[in-house]
Amino acid sequence: MRSPVFKAEVYGPMSESGAQVIAISDMQPAVFKTLLHFIYTDSLPAMSDLEGNDHSEMIRHLLVAADRYAMDRLKLICQSILCEGLEVQNVATMMALADQHHCDVVKEACIEFISSSTMDDIVASQGFVELKRNCPAVLVDAFVKMSIIHKK
Template sequence: MFVSVPPSDLHQHLGGLLLTEKGADVVFDVGGQTFAAHRCVLAARSPVFSAELFGTMMESDPAGVVHVQDMEAQVFKALLYFVYTDSLPKTEKADEEDDVMSQHLLVAADRYNLERVKLICQEKLCGFIDVGTVATILTLAEQHHCHGLKKACFNFLSSSANLRTVMATEGFKHLSRSCPAITEELIAMLVNDS
């Protein structure tokens, strides 16, 4: 072979733009922290950003700052990192913090219509399903239309022992209030199992 083509490094160049803020033309205020970004990059990656930054939904104050409500700064920072690099920031280890971050990031991805992030978060959350987390994860899956994640939760709950244990948790009580249709599906599964 006479010519060797290296892998694409576009993500490194765009990530560098985010890091250096060179040419940034929009600032986001999220939980008191500010993030400079590039309207064109955001609009190209998310139809919601496109509408917010270029369409009729423009959400900036006269100073050009976009205020993002109901989101933690670290979640928005991870979302921006993905927009520019098509990957999520590396985490030290898979633990409870990663579980919670994946939950928040899934909600943010759904809000900005970033389907790939949403799928990555669903895949991660499948690995965190246990008796203590399944009700919360299932609620999230139902509210944000995550069919694969919902199936993974149902698979975990297909064990009568798991289902009975989960039904005694506070998380299940919250699930019952916020997603009554899911509770009915689970009860039907329990009845059919016995």
């Protein structure tokens, strides 16, 4: 199995209790379907029916699922896709997501994006307001890293 968490649920001590159903909570059915597709095929399904923000939202949810079920390859794929879609309006939100799910690739891409963008636009975004309120340590870390980048 691609997920050690699923493997433990299916073959671990819980399986000996006779439980026939594994409950998956806090995940949208479409995300779980995509997760299962990846587990069985080692690839993401075509998501041509999803456009713009819907596609990005699916990838964000898939990243959370990959982190939850310890699926490192899927997590890396999601990080790569999210890095390509960084914009002024979503960079602060992506940085918070990256911090919460230990995604150094996304976090570094966000820091590079912020350091090469107009700070006024980023600071004016709702994501920045939420990042400042909910994750001030992430913001401090980002500013420290940006100052190191600018010194080079």
